[in-house]
Amino acid sequence: MQPAARRRLLVVLASLTVALLVADLAGWSGADGVRSVGGLVLGPVQRVLSGAPRDELARVEAENVRLRALSGEQEQRLEELGRLEDLMGSATTTGRTLVPARVVATDLSPLGGRSVTIDVGSRDGIRTDSTVVAADGLVGRVVAVSPWTSDVQVLGSADSVVAVRVGPAGALGTVSAPTPGDSESRPRGSLRLELVVPSTPVVGDVVRTLGSVDETPYAAGLVVGTVTSVDPDRGQRARSATVRPAIDPDAIDVVAVLVPTARTSPRPAVRSTTPAPGSAR
Structure with missing residues (x-):
């Protein structure tokens, strides 16, 4: 040819x-x-x-x-x-201001837990203690920022404690990584829920963030995980439980950094029109 x-x-x-x-x-x-x-x-x-x-x-x-x-x-x-x-398009980000990002590095802590590096930084308006989310819920918070990248402490790290509300009643509690002295054996990657008010969680209860002032470091209402088991009653006033995180720390890829919406003006006072109990009418 x-x-x-x-x-x-x-x-x-x-x-x-x-x-x-x-x-x-x-x-x-x-x-x-x-x-x-x-x-x-x-x-x-x-x-x-x-x-x-x-x-x-x-x-x-x-x-x-x-x-x-x-x-x-x-x-x-x-x-x-x-x-x-x-x-x-997820419920996690609906109505929120955010900066999309991609995970470019990951690191396992010798003390347990994980941190990741994302490809946005101070040049993109990222600040420390900003909330980081994925489509299914809370990832963690920004702990260090450089011009082009940021380091994120992932939920479940050794020194990560998140205030939460549990179940339909919104019982107050905290979620953290299981400690070596924990009386209960918990699955790898799970979290320990400890209620701070007299209440008993139920398997299947959804755990959400309580929220912080000015949404720093955690915005309110984000899904943290689901209760998978309740610890035995040992006479304590508030029960503890195991929580399965909403996100898989081994598969974090595309995330978003929430931009805090701090209140810039005083909240207006409202006059109640309902008489207080026992007051004269």
Whole structure:
């Protein structure tokens, strides 16, 4: 075959390959059919090219490698976009001001727990003690900020304690990592819930953040996890329990840093129109 004809066939092969890649990434249902037809058409062409000089075959192989790498990169970007879309549309972020971010590094603490580094920093308006969330709930808080990145202490770290409300009644408590002296054996990655008021949690109760002044370090109403077991009653006034976190610390990827909405004006006083109990009417 003449070199010019071979080059034209190479162009056809590359074009069809790119078309199939685009169809696969777009999720087109007809991609399998196109691939089958492409195999029938390209089979004879590939046999003709089998007699091509080695340098031309090497170029074709290099182009195939490049296209495979491009396909992998595009697929990864589509997955990240899908996770970002889930995050932006979740109940966790609805009505909140946030800065999307991606986890770029992770580190396990010798004392237990995990920290992650995200790709936003002071240049993006991030401040220490900002709340970090994923689509399913609370991730942790920002503990250090540089111009382009920030370090996040993930929920469940050794020195992380979060004030929470538990169940429909909103009983007050705290959530922290299990300690070595804990009287109960808890599953790896779980949290210890300790109520601070006389109350008994129920398996299935949703645990949410109590919230902090100016939403720093934790905004209110974020899902922390779910009660999976209640510790035995040993005569204590307030019960303790095991909580499964809403997020998987081993799979944190796309997150968002919540921008605090501090109150800048005094809260207006309101006059009650309901008589106080026992007052004269």
